Amino acid sequence: MELDKHYNPQEVEDKWYSFWNENGYFDSVPDQREPFTIVIPPPNVTGVLHMGHMLNNTIQDILIRKARMEGKNACWVPGTDHASIATEAKVVKMLAEKGIAKKDISRDEFLSYAWEWKEKYGGIILSQLHKLGASCDWKRTRFTMEDSLSEAVIQVFVKMYKDGLIYRGTKMVNWDPDGKTTLSDEEVIHKENNAQLFYVTYPFSDETIKSTGTSEPGLTIATTRPETVMGDVAICVHPDDTRYQNLIGKTVIVPIVNREVPIIADTYIDIEFGTGCLKVTPAHDENDYNIGEKHKLEAIDVLTDDGKIHERAGAYVGMDRFACRKQIVKDLDTQGLLLKTEQIKNTLGHSERTNAVIEKKISTQWFVNMQEFMKLHPEVLSSVMDGEIKFHPAKFKNVYKHWLDNIKDWNISRQLWWGHRIPAWYSKEGEMVVAETEEQALTEFKKLNSNIELKDLSQDNDVLDTWFSSWLWPISVFDGFKEGEKKDFEYYYPTNDLVTGPDIIFFWVARMIMAGYAFKGKKPFSNVYFTGIVRDKQRRKMSKQLGNSPDLFELLEKYGADGTRMGMLLSSPAGNDILYDEAQVEQGRNFCNKIWNAYRLISGWETVADDTLSEEVKASNQLASDWFSSRFQVSCNGIHESFQDYKISEALMATYKLIWDDFCSLYLEMIKPSYGDPISSKAAGEAKMHFENVLKLLHPFMPFITEELFHAIHNGTPEKPILVSEYPKAKDNVHVMNDNALGLVSEIRTIRNGKGMSPKLELEVIVKTEQTASYQTWEGIIKKLANISSISYNTDKPEKCISQLHGTDEFFIPFEEAIDVEAEKKKNEEEIAYLRGFLKSVEAKLNNEKFVANAKPEVIEKERQKKADAEEKIKKLIGG
């Protein structure tokens, strides 16, 4: 059957994926083999696949497939995250489109809509991974809100509460007015912002004017947030500020609301900033809050949960915070209290999810006491610092350390419904009990009050931060928190590698390490591979708004999964951003095609018994095969080394070059018989073996084409599929073959190109060398690759010829036509001049006593060799 000149991925990908999956090759159960485990960073349950996922999961698949081929019990656990805030937002939006407002329905009704939504759209993203070739153990698919994982979350919460690591407290927290929930510090993104700084005058009270006799109209403060004026409870100056000494303890009138507030002093104030006077609004700013605490000031929260002006503000009620800012500035101006406006740069916190500007707000929430936690589990830091857990690249260790050194309490309660509900119950009297179930809570309450009943209890309305479940992922996917037998957990945990983005190093990576040590006394993984962010050629992040993200399914369709995988990997060293370029995917596709055609060549050979061929051909073929074996092993060792360092794109590049250059361009060309001629079955057999080996090296990167061709070279019935075949091993003491003669081939080809000779023109060559044997062995190959009719040694230089150095050997190609004698001479002279210069510098070095005295012996020896080589070359060029 005639094979198409082009590899057609569509025809093979689905076939092999189902074959692998249906035959259970992705599945893992504990056995006596060494486990190799990866847990997927669970994507949002209602998410869709994007470039970041593609890259991330390709890398995981490469690691898993390699481990599987190395005979390990490879287990890649897939799953999804309930993504509390993101999913809830989507459901709210969906309901709004149906005309249903969240506030009009009950919690239970909302949740049933949410689950419905999850069932409908959830997990699409996982099925999209099939297309990519991801070899996950789908039977192990987990979801962070499924029963057993939820139980783990509750169990951990209760335990931490009992251990005093979780507390309920009233503090200043981050409030997202769009999501209408609090956020942890990590979920707040600080962005630089162009702000207006308003100088507003607060008139002195009559009392102040009387007692100080001032003629000033009042005290001017500078603020970027005039809409919080109604929450002002004091003006603060620096105690050493000479300008305001006599005013400390006096009062001013807050504009708009006409509240009389004191002028206080605190060293927090920066005398240089603005006017040196700060309006104190304890309900809306962390520093103000601290000052308020210190000076026992009231906190007046003037905002509602959705960022509008609250009734208690007493003015502008119901107006949006930003609209109010504009209006109040106008009004202050009208009243003559706005002195001036300056443009300044500051930073503003934004919600990671909704991008809303964050409000600081005093609120009663649940927290994890991180200081205390870290005191109990110092391994969280030390394991990473001393390499028990390795980060790739290691530079992220610094980031990690810095964060842990400055860690603050973790706000874990969210004012949402989609998530793990906080297991705390309150009685009507306001007593609280934390317990795993309602029944247990009741039992506890009964100890306080025997008459209390279930209906008297109400559960906390909040749910937990999504990351409070994600941090348990490597444990909970193996049911590590369940009672009873923990065979899976004990076998698979700690996992081996984690592949994720540096953007969630705090959210997730750090917290998994915390959970691992705190709840199991063991690290969750040994290696963390941080991928880069996928950007476009102009270094812009991929985003929906920019529309610079390619259609992934079109891409997979057009170039195939293998081509796409390769394209993404080629330019993505760990920790570097990858600049996505379709040209690279094209390169991947072309590579598939190259391999495909290598197969076409090999499979088309007509074979004959070995002894029907000439000795020269047999010897050449044997040499070619041995040479490739040696090249293969050298590359294979390099690839193993790259993998060890998690330089995966380097490993791929080495595989690429081995196949394209060494296998196709050299080895196959060496043994390829002339058109119509047969090849010995021995040579063909060895070629197949080599082909099989390079396919194995490539399989983790390009699973589909390698499986297809692996089957093809075994006539469809290999002993076992390539995905479970043995990955070529690194070996010590590799014999590196002297292939100096191949250099001669290149030189001759260059001459051909330079002289415009046709590749069809047969040439003769005369080599002047003392190492005749090193060329003689390769004669057959040289003749074939360089189209040479005869090679002779150490005969005189012909009258008309092209001469050239190859290393220290000289060779001549007799050539009658059109030799530019002058040009040849000039070239020769230039070469001599260069060598003399080179020789001079080497000699200078060798004559330098300090060099000879200080340099290592092998370095000196190297220099001496250089000197000898240069001298010999010069001699040949002159004498030639």
Place this chain on the structure above:
RNA sequence: GGGAGCUUAGCUCAGCUGGUUCAGAGCAUCUGCCUUACAAGCAGAGGGUCACUGGUUCGAACCCAGUAGCUCCCACCA
């Protein structure tokens, strides 16, 4: 404001503990080829004062200091 890192061919990046036959790779570019595996290809070639300035050293892309530019992380200056 604090910290980390980066600056090597047109582009994206390698260059381990300093030794100029180590300045390298892939892509891109250029030249010549439709040579029955592959034009999604073959054979070649040209590109870099290794950001800048000093220093250490017999010797620096590599070590040190400073300068400039870029990136990221953290941070409560209104």
